[in-house]
Amino acid sequence: METVAIPTKAKISLIAITKQYITPRTGQTTLAVSDVSLNIQQGEFLCIVGPSGCGKSTILSMIAGLTKPSSGTISMDGNAIHGPGRERGVVFQDYALFPWKTVRENIEFGPRFRDRAPLSTAARRELVDHYIELVSLNGSEDKYPHELSGGMRQRCAFARALANEPDVLLMDEPFAALDAQTRLILQEELLRIWGEELPRDKRKTVVFITHGIDEAVFLADRVAVMSNHPGQIKMEKPIGLPRPRNEGVRLTTDFQKLVDEIWQLIRHDAYEATIGKAGIKQA
Amino acid sequence: MSLEEKTADRTSSPRASGVPSAVSTMLIYLRSMGIFALIWYAGAWWIGNPVLLPSPVAVVQSLFSLIASGEVASNAASSLQRLAMGFAGAALIGIPLGLLMGMSRILYALVDPLIELLRPISGIAWIPLGMFILGVGETLPTAIMFYGAFFPIVINTLIGVRSVDERLIQAAKVLGVGRSSIILNVVLPASLPNILVGLRLGAGAAWTAMVAAELIGAPSGLGFAVEWYRELLMTPSVLAFVFLIGLFGYLFDKLLRALQTAITPWANISREVI
Amino acid sequence: MALSRRFLPFVLPLALLILWQAGVSTLQPGPRTPTPGSVVSTAWSLISTGQLPLAMILSLGRVLTGFVSAAVCAILIGFLMAVSPSIGRNLDPLMESFRPIAPIALLPLAILWFGTGTSAAAFIVGYAAFFPILINTIQGVRSIDPSLPRAARTLGVGLPAIIRNVILPGALPNIFVGARLGLGLAWSSIIAAELAVGAKTGDAGSGGIGQMMFVFYAYSVDLSGIIVCMIAVGVVALVIDRGLRAVEKRLLPWKQ
Ligand SMILES: Nc1ncnc2c1ncn2[C@@H]1O[C@H](COP(=O)(O)OP(=O)(O)OP(=O)(O)O)[C@@H](O)[C@H]1O
Ligand SMILES: [Mg+2]
Numbered sequence: 001m002e003t004v005a006i007p008t009k010a011k012i013s014l015i016a017i018t019k020q021y022i023t024p025r026t027g028q029t030t031l032a033v034s035d036v037s038l039n040i041q042q043g044e045f046l047c048i049v050g051p052s053g054c055g056k057s058t059i060l061s062m063i064a065g066l067t068k069p070s071s072g073t074i075s076m077d078g079n080a081i082h083g084p085g086r087e088r089g090v091v092f093q094d095y096a097l098f099p100w101k102t103v104r105e106n107i108e109f110g111p112r113f114r115d116r117a118p119l120s121t122a123a124r125r126e127l128v129d130h131y132i133e134l135v136s137l138n139g140s141e142d143k144y145p146h147e148l149s150g151g152m153r154q155r156c157a158f159a160r161a162l163a164n165e166p167d168v169l170l171m172d173e174p175f176a177a178l179d180a181q182t183r184l185i186l187q188e189e190l191l192r193i194w195g196e197e198l199p200r201d202k203r204k205t206v207v208f209i210t211h212g213i214d215e216a217v218f219l220a221d222r223v224a225v226m227s228n229h230p231g232q233i234k235m236e237k238p239i240g241l242p243r244p245r246n247e248g249v250r251l252t253t254d255f256q257k258l259v260d261e262i263w264q265l266i267r268h269d270a271y272e273a274t275i276g277k278a279g280i281k282q283a
Numbered sequence: 284m285s286l287e288e289k290t291a292d293r294t295s296s297p298r299a300s301g302v303p304s305a306v307s308t309m310l311i312y313l314r315s316m317g318i319f320a321l322i323w324y325a326g327a328w329w330i331g332n333p334v335l336l337p338s339p340v341a342v343v344q345s346l347f348s349l350i351a352s353g354e355v356a357s358n359a360a361s362s363l364q365r366l367a368m369g370f371a372g373a374a375l376i377g378i379p380l381g382l383l384m385g386m387s388r389i390l391y392a393l394v395d396p397l398i399e400l401l402r403p404i405s406g407i408a409w410i411p412l413g414m415f416i417l418g419v420g421e422t423l424p425t426a427i428m429f430y431g432a433f434f435p436i437v438i439n440t441l442i443g444v445r446s447v448d449e450r451l452i453q454a455a456k457v458l459g460v461g462r463s464s465i466i467l468n469v470v471l472p473a474s475l476p477n478i479l480v481g482l483r484l485g486a487g488a489a490w491t492a493m494v495a496a497e498l499i500g501a502p503s504g505l506g507f508a509v510e511w512y513r514e515l516l517m518t519p520s521v522l523a524f525v526f527l528i529g530l531f532g533y534l535f536d537k538l539l540r541a542l543q544t545a546i547t548p549w550a551n552i553s554r555e556v557i
Numbered sequence: 558m559a560l561s562r563r564f565l566p567f568v569l570p571l572a573l574l575i576l577w578q579a580g581v582s583t584l585q586p587g588p589r590t591p592t593p594g595s596v597v598s599t600a601w602s603l604i605s606t607g608q609l610p611l612a613m614i615l616s617l618g619r620v621l622t623g624f625v626s627a628a629v630c631a632i633l634i635g636f637l638m639a640v641s642p643s644i645g646r647n648l649d650p651l652m653e654s655f656r657p658i659a660p661i662a663l664l665p666l667a668i669l670w671f672g673t674g675t676s677a678a679a680f681i682v683g684y685a686a687f688f689p690i691l692i693n694t695i696q697g698v699r700s701i702d703p704s705l706p707r708a709a710r711t712l713g714v715g716l717p718a719i720i721r722n723v724i725l726p727g728a729l730p731n732i733f734v735g736a737r738l739g740l741g742l743a744w745s746s747i748i749a750a751e752l753a754v755g756a757k758t759g760d761a762g763s764g765g766i767g768q769m770m771f772v773f774y775a776y777s778v779d780l781s782g783i784i785v786c787m788i789a790v791g792v793v794a795l796v797i798d799r800g801l802r803a804v805e806k807r808l809l810p811w812k813q
Contacts, residue, residue, distance in 0.1 A: 066453050086459030096454040099549045100472040110458030113468055144549045164458050312650040319651055335669060392565035400570060403794035405745030407661075408787050410752060411774035415783070491742075494659040495749040499756050506662065510753075513665035521669075525662050532657035 010039035011205045012063060012168060017072035019058050032058045033069075034230030040207060043200035047208045047216035048224045049262065051269040055231025056209045057093075060172050063207060064090045076168065086114055089166035093173045095157040097145040103156050104141040107131055110164030131159040134193055151182040155189075162193070168205045169194075176211065187218055188246065196244040213266075217258045218245060225262055228269045235265060337519040345519035346526065354508070355527065362493060362504040363531065365421070369428030370489050377433050377485070378478055381440025385474070386466065391441075398437060406431035406492040414500045424496040424504065431492035432485035439481025443474025479543045486539060490532045505531070591781040599781040600788070608769070609789060616747050616765040617793070619675055623682030624743050628736060631687045635694025640724075645695070652691065660685035660742070661749045668754070674763050678750045685746040686739035690732065697731025698724060733805045737798060744794055766790060 019033040033055040040046050048056050061067040062074055065084040074081045076088070084090075097106050108128045111119045119127065132138055135155040145153055154174060161169060175183045195203050210216050216223045220239050227234040239258060241249055249255050320339050327338035349355045384391045406427045417423045447470050455465045497506030505528050512520040574593060581592045603609040638645040638652075660681050671677040701724060709719045751767025756775075766786055773782040 064457055066456065084453075084456040084459070086457075088457065090454070090457040092450055092454060094450065096448070096450040098451060098454075098469065098472070100475070100547065101549075109455070109468070110460065113455070113461075113464040114459035115461040115464075116459060146549065160454075160458075311646055315647050315650040316654065389562075389565065392562060393569055396566040397569045397573075400791075403798070404787050404791035405748065405794065407745050407749040407752070408770070408790045410749075411770045412780065412783050412787065415774060415778075415780060491659040491661060495661040495753070498661060498664065498749075498753050509662055509665050513669060516669075518666075518669065521665055525658060525666065528662045529654070529658035532659060536657065 009041075011042040011044070012040040012074070012076050012207075014038040014059070014063075015073050015075075017059070017062065017069045017074065019055070019062065019067070020070045031230045033062075034232055036072075036231070036233055038224065038233060038236075040205060041200075042205055043203035045194065045206045045208065045219055045221045046224060047210060047220035047222070048226060049210060049213055049216045049266065050226030050231075050234075051228050051266060051272070052211075054226045054228045054269070056226060057172055058231070060090075060170050060207060060209055063168075064088055064170050066090075086110060086116070086164050087166050088168045088170060089161035089164055091157050091161050091169065091171040091174045093176055095145075095153050097153060097157055097160070099145055102142050102144055103137055103148070103152075104128055104132065106145070106156055107159045107163045109160060114164065127163055131163045134162070135159040135189075150178050151186065154178060154186060158190075158193075166204070168207070171206065171208045173209050173211065175215065183212075183215070184247075187215060191219065191243075191245060213259050213262050214250065214255075217241070217255060217262070218249065223262060225265050227266070228272065237262060334516050334518050337522065341519040342522045342526070345517070346523040349520060349523055358503060358505050358508045358524070359527065359531065361421075362424075362497065362506070365425045365428060365504065366486075366489060366493060366535070369425045369493075370432050370486055372429045373432035373436055373485055373489070374482060377436030377481070378440050381437045381478075381481075382444055382466075382471070382474070384437070385441050385444025386470070398434065402434045402438075406488070407495045410496055410499055413496075419500045419502065421501070423500045424493050427492045427496040428489040432489040435484035435488055436478075436481040439477045439484065440474060443477030443481075444470060446477065447473040476543075476547050479539070479547065483536060483539045483543070486535055487532070490528075490535065494528060589778055589780055591784055595781040596784050596788075599779070600785045603782065603785055609766075609785070612764055612766045612769045613789065613793065615763075616751065616767065619678045619765065620682050620740070620743050620747050622675070623679035623684075623747075624686045624740055626679075627683035627686040627739065627743075628690055631690035631735070631739075632694050632732060635691045636698060636724075636728075638691075639695045639698035639728075652688070656688045656692075660746050661753070664750055664753050667750075673754045678747055678754070678765070681746050681750045682743040686743040689738040689742065690735040693731045693735025693738070694728060697728030697735075700731065701727035730805075730809055733801070733809070737801045737805075740797055740801065741794065744790075744797060748790060 015037050017033055017036045018031070021030045021032055022028070023030070036055075036059065048059065050056055058067060062069050063081070065081050065088065081088075098109065101109065108124050111124050111127060132141055135158055137152060137155055137159065140148065140152060145156065148156065154177075158174070175186055178186065194206060208216075208219060217239055223237045223239060224233050225235045225237065226232065237258070241252075241254060241258075323336075323339050327333070327336045330336045333341060346355075380394070384394055409427060409430060410423070413423050413426060417426060451469055451473060452465060455469050460468070493504070494506040494509075497504035498510050501507050505524055509521055509524045509528070512518075512524065578593055581590055600609075634648070638648050663684060664677070664681055667677040667680045671680060705727065706719050706723050709723050714722070747765070748767040748770075751765040752771050754763070755768035755771030766789065770783055770786045773779040773786065
């Protein structure tokens with residue numbers, strides 16, 4: 001396949017992306033994403049929020065190369081994306097850990113079996129040890145996923161994506177299945193591992209999908225707010241809160257203001273997505 | 284989530300409370316079987332006809348004398364040898380065929396109709412034709428066992444491949460892993476639990492088919508011995524061989540179960556349906 | 558491409574048929590060698606003379622007798638074993654000890670006890686069907702979420718109503734799985750039983766499809782007849798399986 005060079009400085013760029021699903025059974029078409037254009041810069045932490053069913057997962061899966069857009073182009077570093085590749089790591093919502101592999105074997109899956117430049121045993125061991133340490137899974141290396149708590153599974157999935165050393169991390173509601181406390185802790189962990197103190201060009205580029213507006217504001221450099229029917233980007237909100245961020249940020253009025261502003265934007269859509277049009281009128 | 288918790292419980296509890304509960308199950312087992320033997324004994328005494336219902340003592344005695352005379356060993360050996368050959372053949376052909384059918388639509392479309400056509404015809408129904416083609420002897424029971432074991436193995440392997448979680452394949456893809464590695468490291472281990480279920484079902488089917496085939500068309504084996512002693516009206520020996528058929532069937536299943544837990548420690552197969 | 562896909566399913570069966578016909582016509586065909594043509598004509602004559610339907614009805618009648626009595630016993634015992642832990646614990650050793658015995662191994666005993674008539678065959682069939690239904694009934698009752706009967710009790714519902722409206726529907730899907738397995742096993746066991754009885758009594762046996770096959774094998778050496786019987790056995794097995802699935806769908810609409 002020829003690679004189309006697209007003149008842009010963005011790390012990842014989506015140009016006029018549309019995605020239509022056709023259900024083969026009924027022949028019915030669903031317009032999941034309509035004319036979305038988005039640029040994501042090197043080292044940027046972008047959060048996407050929006051009501052259920054607005055096409056967030058679809059966008060992420062297209063960036064990952066697992067789904068093809070119906071029209072439009074997605075490129076990374078100026079090269080069009082044609083399929084999944086190790087430079088774009090994905091953390092799935094339900095983690096998708098291999099149940100027959102231990103924590104260690106899950107984490108070394110990419111470095112060991114990937115097509116291009118798999119590592120030697122020794123190099124792999126060192127690398128995997130490093131990431132086990134980084135996500136604090138020491139002592140659980142030889143457990144199977146079903147022997148882990150939800151939070152540990154999440155960290156294992158995260159380490160598996162990181163150990164493949166991608167440039168871009170794509171995360172689809174990675175904390176959705178966790179309890180509130182664990183989620184708060186892992187949010188801070190995520191920022192630490194991402195490397196808040198590092199200069200931009202050393203950081204990984206992150207696309208992070210969430211339902212939690214406060215989670216998005218806490219983590220992101222920029223929040224893209226999506227709307228429903230059809231899935232479109234309604235607004236992009238830069239988050240200027242200083243880094244490194246910690247629990248204290250949540251108490252500041254700036255933080256509260258940003259959360260409230262985004263909530264007002266998607267409130268209507270969210271109600272509509274959940275309880276239907278009739279419900280809104282009553283409320 | 285609750286399923287996972289249950290299995291986590293199960294893996295951790297036997298070590299804690301396993302010893303007393305093993306002893307008590309053993310006691311309950313002995314008690315139940317003891318009561319059964321007593322009822323049997325009383326019934327035999329009541330009927331008073333050792334050809335119709337011999338007492339358990341007579342059965343045990345004849346079992347020992349059959350073991351001593353080497354008859355048990357020779358018949359069991361020929362049955363087990365047939366089982367090994369028929370079953371191994373079915374596994375060696377059935378598993379790869381199931382894997383390939385699961386991954387290639389074309390092969391599936393090609394082979395599946397034939398399987399669906401043949402499957403309803405049980406191995407036992409092949410016995411008369413088989414006797415005609417293969418004659419009474421070694422080959423017939425082996426072939427019938429192969430046939431009986433083959434379908435459960437292929438079909439369960441196929442089910443296994445089909446039920447591989449699409450997310451896991453995607454997860455491997457986004458790590459940059461290629462097709463052959465995915466087959467070897469994702470598809471095969473993911474379908475292993477189903478393959479093992481297929482092996483166990485296949486072994487059961489083969490064992491049943493074997494008894495039928497030996498009863499009618501073989502000059503040796505456990506099934507043959509049962510019928511042989513019935514014609515001689517030596518019911519204690521008949522029952523002794525029936526017991527052995529049950530024992531070997533049980534042991535083989537036990538072996539496969541042990542294999543199941545040994546090589547798929549991650550699988551929490553909680554629903555076991557025979 | 559799409560068109561050739563359509564034809565793929567017919568390729569192998571047709572190829573086998575052609576191979577069979579070709580093999581028969583190139584190798585010198587003995588008068589008894591079955592050909593596709595002779596199988597069809599034998600099938601026609603067996604059906605039109607009523608021989609095949611009659612044998613089939615005899616066999617099916619035995620299967621039904623054995624199966625229904627086995628199902629009644631297995632469901633009752635299974636219910637008791639699952640509901641009462643003490644009954645379950647005490648009967649479990651017996652059930653586990655008898656389950657691995659291949660049903661056909663009991664045929665010689667059944668012949669001793671009941672002779673070569675219908676009751677021996679029905680006994681074997683019942684034995685074959687009993688264990689799958691029993692195991693699946695126990696499994697089905699045990700798999701019911703314990704909060705459901707508890708919820709029913711908090712609503713003031715009595716025990717008989719709970720059994721009828723909570724436990725039975727909850728266990729029914731598994732019972733159906735067991736019944737389907739059991740009926741399939743019963744059908745192949747009846748063939749074995751009748752074959753073996755046929756082998757003992759020859760022409761003078763009590764009939765049924767299995768005995769018919771044995772007579773074709775040992776007396777008239779009619780291979781086409783054997784093949785017709787095999788196909789008939791397969792068709793009945795298929796009809797039984799699909800029929801039970803259809804009934805299951807009707808009775809369990811909540812299981813999509
Ligand atoms: N494979 C598919 N086939 C058909 N329609 C699909 C498919 N996947 C998604 N859709 C439809 O596309 C739309 C967007 O789905 P998507 O999963 O991207 O939403 P989402 O924003 O991630 O929702 P959530 O927040 O609930 O995860 C939905 O209307 C959904 O029904
Ligand atoms: Mg989603």
